[in-house]
Amino acid sequence: MTEGKKESRKSGQRPGKVLRGVLLGLFALCVAFGFHGFGWLTTLENKSWDLRVKTGMDPGKASDEIVLILLDQNSLDWAADTLGLSWPWPREIYGAVASFCRRTGARSLGFDVIYSESSAYGVADDTFFGNELARFGRTANAVVLGTKSGQGRSWPSHLDRQRFPLEGMDLIPAIEPGKTGAFTGITLPVPEVAKSSAVLCNVNIASDPDGIYRKVPLFSRFRSQALPSLGLGVYLAAHPGAKAGLFMERGQLRMAVNGMIVPIDDRGRAALNYRGPSGSHAIYSAAWVIQSELQAREGVALPKETLRIFRDKYVLFGFSAPGLFDIHSTPVDSQFPGVEIHATLLENLLSGDFIRETPLWAALLFSGVLVVCCGVFTAFYTRALPMFSLITLFLFLPVGAGFAAYAAGIWLPVALPLTAVVITIALALIVNYATEGRQRRFIKNAFHHYLSPHVIDQILMDPDRLRLGGERRTLSIFFSDLESFTTVSESMDPEALTRFLNRYLTAMTDIIHSHGGTIDKYEGDAIIAFWNAPLDTPDHAERAVRAALDCQETLAKMRPAFQEQTGHAVRMRIGLNTGVAVVGNLGSDTRFDYTMIGDAVNLAARLESANKQFGTYTMISGDTRRAAGNTAVYRPLGKIRVKGKGKAVPIFEPMGKETYVSRQTVISAFETGLTLYDEGRFKEAAEVFSKIAKEDPAAAAYADACRRFTREPPKDWNGVWHMLTK
Known part of the structure; x- marks a missing residue:
């Protein structure tokens, strides 16, 4: 089959496969989006995020x-x-x-401690602490907001209601009422x-x-009041004068x-x-900090390094002792104060590198492109190895993209x-x-009698290489028959x-199949x-010649056993020709065979x-000789014209090198x-052929023809042997 025909056939199949792949991908995306809407993918997404964070975290980037x-x-032990x-x-x-x-x-200093109850050590204790906070001035303290508690x-x-004035609070209800509802209960520190x-x-x-x-x-609402x-x-x-506000950017809250x-x-x-x-x-x-402060109050001169240790630092105070119950799980650590x-x-605020979440529309677009490509490629590449490679690739892509995106924040x-791809x-x-x-079952049923299992496997791996309808191909054609x-x-x-x-047909068929041949019929x-x-085989002529020689060699080995079985020396005759023929499923609508027809077949x-x-x-034939190259040694037998054809055909007898060497004198x-025969010098040719006639049947045939032509010279001689029978 020509490359143009194959390309035309494949291009005709492409729109259907592309459409099938697109529809499969979009349907899968709809199903996956439904899973997403029901929250069934939340656990998988969170676990995959934790893995990305653990893999990509960099403690060295922490701000000093x-x-x-x-x-x-x-x-706690030191204080006790x-x-x-x-x-x-x-x-x-x-x-x-x-x-x-x-x-x-x-x-500044922030306390992650709730001072909601008066000190057990009296009001003076609360007053002392309040005075120290006031002297420092830049402190943040904790409140607890709740819906049922507080x-x-x-x-x-x-208390001043505008300690944290947040502009744009009216945007919150417009986003999604209920999700950002305000807390209704509050637990404050002591006054x-x-x-x-x-x-x-x-x-x-x-x-x-x-x-x-x-x-x-970043903030919470207690009724209409915003708290950071x-x-x-x-x-x-x-930064007492810092301003904060909410705004919309491309449909996203910022x-x-x-x-x-x-x-x-x-x-x-x-x-x-x-x-x-x-x-x-x-x-x-905390013990070291408290000891250092107590020493300073007692007049002990602290080292310069200690006096500068918190200079221009943001300081946060909190609990890490297990008994104080402020240990939580995070993607990077299950024991995180x-x-x-x-x-x-x-x-993240200081560095400006909060994680940016992908909008839902962008996630759907990414997923859609991915699954459509997956659907289309898997529609075209159906063989095991390409399919496995595609599955591996498309399962990796969403995961790899997720890791790459995390690296970009x-x-x-x-x-x-990932669910849509699966x-x-x-x-x-x-x-x-x-x-x-x-299609595979049809191919196996249609060809298991004609082709070797290896060739059938090749077709099954790539059915596009097979065309079952009639087509014109250059074939190397094999005919054999048993003598007598x-x-x-x-x-x-x-x-x-x-x-x-x-037994005979099995042995010969195995040889033909081993050389990639197709059995037409017996x-x-x-x-x-x-x-x-049905498969393209560029070296088909070489394979056909090797198969013919192997068949003759195998039959020679089997001949003694066959002679004992049949009482005759079994020999086979083989004819090979290379030429254009029509090949395909030929027959009626209910019964057909994969076969060939044409002049090349008849020859x-x-x-x-x-x-x-x-x-x-x-x-x-000469065409097979030219196409087969140096597969064997070829002995010219002359030119013949078969019955019903006007054109003469050069013919050859192929043989192995050992056979040629052993018969070289006779062949020469x-x-x-x-x-001499071609030149019309029949008498001289007859003398040469007669000398080797006993050793060479072909020479004997030519000797008889030369003697006949000597008696009755042919008109318009052109050296062609005429076949008068089929």
């Missing part, structure tokens, strides 16, 4: 502008052993922390602490349903803080860009496109099995004859086969028969005689 003071177990303090500590201890931060030049239901009149705080912050932040903190709100989270509050305490843009969702939450596990920021023990979550928010959904692949496999499977088979068959009973033929003892259909049959006149057993003499 942020430090943590942690009340750890060692601090040295100061005789049990839990809870008196407020003056926290006052010492605030005093030390002021002494060392901290930018000591109050309204904002206290003694001494609340009045002395620069900013009051909500520290009641909810985790995701699985208990992991991936996003935190602690991380933002620490920044605001250091928050601006002092010119810094923060991407937030419809609940005011930002996705945190964790630097690393707990301890990524500089940490100081709550204050470090607030520190991460502040870190983007949360690209993985669960949605559904697309599953549907493609089902459809391919239904369509390709039917009528005599052999008449001397054997039917059962013995059947056993003999089955006609009694005759075998008809061809090469270069191969004539060459097989011509062996009788020349006393040879394998004869090939034959070629000399053939030259």
